[in-house]
Amino acid sequence: MARICRLEIDDSGLPAPTPEIEQERRVAVFDLLEDNSFTIPGRDETPAPAGPFALLLAVRDGRLVFDTATEAGDKVAEFHLSFGPFRQAVKDYFQICQSYFDAVKKLPPSQIEAIDMARRGIHNEGARILQERLEGKAEVDIDTARRLFTLVCALAPVK
Numbered sequence: 001m002a003r004i005c006r007l008e009i010d011d012s013g014l015p016a017p018t019p020e021i022e023q024e025r026r027v028a029v030f031d032l033l034e035d036n037s038f039t040i041p042g043r044d045e046t047p048a049p050a051g052p053f054a055l056l057l058a059v060r061d062g063r064l065v066f067d068t069a070t071e072a073g074d075k076v077a078e079f080h081l082s083f084g085p086f087r088q089a090v091k092d093y094f095q096i097c098q099s100y101f102d103a104v105k106k107l108p109p110s111q112i113e114a115i116d117m118a119r120r121g122i123h124n125e126g127a128r129i130l131q132e133r134l135e136g137k138a139e140v141d142i143d144t145a146r147r148l149f150t151l152v153c154a155l156a157p158v159k
Helices: 019-034 084-106 109-134 142-155
Strands: 004-010 053-060 063-070 075-082
Touching: 004 019, 004 142, 019 084, 019 142, 053 142, 075 084, 084 109, 084 142, 109 142
Parallel strands: 004 053
Antiparallel strands: 053 063, 063 075
């Protein structure tokens, strides 16, 4: 049961996302809840907490917050990540997404596919950064990291 069973995003105080970004966010949440791998390692003599987990993603004091609890709501762990290591990947991701959204409206499929491949590459890089930043705090597979990176982008102050 090493998985996220419930996900809440606290985006209060952030500007409203564009319709395209909101759609990506909805898809990421849906896909994440359908299939994910999320564990919190034990510390010192304490064994790893059992899942499934409820996860709240938020921004507090300019930092990304992962607030985890059991399915029943008992607090498990909370950790804060700086947005700094994500800045370039988030910026690049938003730029390539805008190019992709524009391309879908007017370019032939071959050019759209090339932009989409670049978009996936940047997305994968953001997911790898997230896995690195979560090291020792939570373990996620690459697909879960990709979906979480989409949500990080939705919360990131750098766009």
